[in-house]
Amino acid sequence: MATQTDSESGTGGVMMRDRFVKRLGEVAAAGFLVAIGGLLVWILSTQVNYTLLASPLIAGRFAEAFVLVLRIVVVSSLLSVSFGVMVGLGRISTSGITGRIAKGYVEFFRGTPLLFQLFVIYFGVPRLWATGQFPIQDWAVPAAIIGLTLNHAAYVGEAIRGGISAVPDGQMEAARSLGMSRVMALREVVLPQAWRNALAAIGNDQIILVKDTSLLTVIAVPEIMSVFRNINSNQLDPWTPLVWVCVLYLAITMSMSQLVNGLERRSDWGSDSGMWGRLSSGSSDADGGDG
Amino acid sequence: MTRERTPNRRQYLTALGAGGAAALAGCMGGNGGGNGNGNGNGGGDGNGDGNGDGGSETIVIGSDIPYEPFEYRNEAGELLGFDVDIAEAVFADQLGLDYEFEQTGFDGIIASLNNANFRVIMSAMTINETRAEQVDFSDPYFTAYQTVLVLEGGDIAERADLQGATVGVQRGTTGEAAAEDLQSEFDGDLEIQSYDQITGAFDALLNNQVSAVINDNTVSADFAAETDGVVFLEGDGVAADRDDAPDYLTLTIEEYGIAFRQDDDEFREEVNDALAAIREDGTYDEIYDEYFAA
Numbered sequence: 001m002a003t004q005t006d007s008e009s010g011t012g013g014v015m016m017r018d019r020f021v022k023r024l025g026e027v028a029a030a031g032f033l034v035a036i037g038g039l040l041v042w043i044l045s046t047q048v049n050y051t052l053l054a055s056p057l058i059a060g061r062f063a064e065a066f067v068l069v070l071r072i073v074v075v076s077s078l079l080s081v082s083f084g085v086m087v088g089l090g091r092i093s094t095s096g097i098t099g100r101i102a103k104g105y106v107e108f109f110r111g112t113p114l115l116f117q118l119f120v121i122y123f124g125v126p127r128l129w130a131t132g133q134f135p136i137q138d139w140a141v142p143a144a145i146i147g148l149t150l151n152h153a154a155y156v157g158e159a160i161r162g163g164i165s166a167v168p169d170g171q172m173e174a175a176r177s178l179g180m181s182r183v184m185a186l187r188e189v190v191l192p193q194a195w196r197n198a199l200a201a202i203g204n205d206q207i208i209l210v211k212d213t214s215l216l217t218v219i220a221v222p223e224i225m226s227v228f229r230n231i232n233s234n235q236l237d238p239w240t241p242l243v244w245v246c247v248l249y250l251a252i253t254m255s256m257s258q259l260v261n262g263l264e265r266r267s268d269w270g271s272d273s274g275m276w277g278r279l280s281s282g283s284s285d286a287d288g289g290d291g
Numbered sequence: 292m293t294r295e296r297t298p299n300r301r302q303y304l305t306a307l308g309a310g311g312a313a314a315l316a317g318c319m320g321g322n323g324g325g326n327g328n329g330n331g332n333g334g335g336d337g338n339g340d341g342n343g344d345g346g347s348e349t350i351v352i353g354s355d356i357p358y359e360p361f362e363y364r365n366e367a368g369e370l371l372g373f374d375v376d377i378a379e380a381v382f383a384d385q386l387g388l389d390y391e392f393e394q395t396g397f398d399g400i401i402a403s404l405n406n407a408n409f410r411v412i413m414s415a416m417t418i419n420e421t422r423a424e425q426v427d428f429s430d431p432y433f434t435a436y437q438t439v440l441v442l443e444g445g446d447i448a449e450r451a452d453l454q455g456a457t458v459g460v461q462r463g464t465t466g467e468a469a470a471e472d473l474q475s476e477f478d479g480d481l482e483i484q485s486y487d488q489i490t491g492a493f494d495a496l497l498n499n500q501v502s503a504v505i506n507d508n509t510v511s512a513d514f515a516a517e518t519d520g521v522v523f524l525e526g527d528g529v530a531a532d533r534d535d536a537p538d539y540l541t542l543t544i545e546e547y548g549i550a551f552r553q554d555d556d557e558f559r560e561e562v563n564d565a566l567a568a569i570r571e572d573g574t575y576d577e578i579y580d581e582y583f584a585a
Binding site for chain 2: 123126127129131132133134135136137138139140217218219220222226229230232233234236238
């Protein structure tokens with residue numbers, strides 16, 4: 001840092017000075033804030049119909065959609081993380097068959113759009129039965145959960161695999177040399193560290209899962225965007241329901257990033273700042289090399 | 292060295308930027324005009340501007356495709372349909388204008404028209420009061436009925452059976468509105484599933500996700516004719532005493548119109564005259580028989 005401030009005499013001129021660049025950044029950020037803030041205030045004061053915004057009819061419909069989205073998110077999230085761990089373990093399997101199948105799974109579900117997968121499950125699968133014979137009557141929500149789970153398990157699986165390969169080989173070797181089987185070493189030594197490595201990527205993916213529920217509008221799940229579209233097409237007023245949409249999604253995604261931050265802090269037992277630091281390091285030898 | 296004489300990359304970019312800014316200003320000007328006109332209903336100022344922008348150019352028609360037999364593509368991708376043929380007769384033959392169809396979603400179609408994304412809407416659109424607050428309609432060019440499609444031999448045998456059932460509709464359509472009316476009639480005891488396109492609702496009927504589809508009779512008739520096991524719900528509806536009415540249950544009677552922005556009166560009059568002319572000279576009947584001959 002200190003050596004860089006000396007470089008103002010160099011060829012880069014004023015743009016190479018740390019302080020100038022920092023101030024420039026502040027000006028740009030403040031300008032951005034003022035522009036966006038101004039636009040927001042203008043929209044909120046001229047475009048939003050507050051009587052409509054607060055009307056219990058609309059609030060009730062958004063609340064219903066919100067609860068439905070929360071339920072879908074909780075179930076798909078738990079399922080996709082559990083299933084994703086299996087996919088990740090499959091990816092690092094020493095068996096060629098398991099590894100290839102897991103790889104194929106990831107390639108397919110990461111390589112095709114979620115929208116396509118939802119259409120296959122919601123419109124395609126029931127057509128395997130004769131007309132009107134498909135046994136599950138309210139298929140939209142189960143189809144949504146299956147689609148979100150299969151899709152996000154692929155991403156979680158890749159995050160887990162990345163987390164595992166970031167654990168130094170020495171960890172596995174040391175555990176094996178103590179007489180542990182490969183499975184035991186994975187479970188007791190490698191996975192706890194891999195989990196910590198993968199947590200940020202998994203959390204990121206789960207937040208994307210929340211936003212992906214907006215696609216469910218096309219398979220007639222009465223979620224948040226569907227309520228917006230219905231109100232917009234009846235009232236011909238986009239901004240008022242859009243305020244609801246924005247607040248509701250942020251309510252879920254922001255509390256999820258809090259949760260992920262908390263989990264990351266909890267699992268950060270390698271460093272002093274970890275709040276469970278002493279407790280965990282006492283009972284486990286896994287925090288050896290990295291700091 | 293050469294910086295002063297030949298335009299270098301930076302100057303080129305500046306020029307581009309200026310051009311872009313000018314173009315942007317042009318767009319925004321157009322939008323501003325559109326908005327102003329939309330808001331000030333009675334004002335009538337800036338009419339000339341609005342018309343001038345798109346008048347001599349191709350008429351862009353907003354339409355939610357597919358909605359067979361009004362607008363749909365065949366296997367070769369050609370656009371066909373009653374609306375398409377009427378557009379050909381009205382805009383090309385009668386008014387001598389170029390036209391093209393632009394695909395758009397039905398639930399945002401009126402907002403798109405008022406944002407000047409296209410000049411008119413031809414999308415089997417029913418004339419109703421809510422819509423007429425936002426747009427002006429041409430004279431009606433088609434009569435339709437909201438009807439109920441069910442599976443043959445399914446749970447729904449008459450209108451009363453719909454209570455407690457789940458029905459499929461297309462989002463933003465008068466079919467959805469008819470379903471909502473039915474829902475209030477049953478004190479909320481009717482579940483409505485709204486699909487982006489009518490084909491989604493038809494799929495849902497075949498897939499046992501909905502017990503019935505509420506939609507315009509002509510479109511539903513095409514689907515019922517093409518699909519085994521799908522029939523109209525029988526019963527005496529609102530149109531029972533009309534001669535030309537279908538013989539199955541009708542929930543509402545509706546008329547289709549071409550929608551215009553509210554500042555586009557002059558063009559709307561021209562189109563009304565053209566519609567009258569094709570009814571006069573038999574073109575309309577020819578087109579009608581092509582799609583709806585009994």
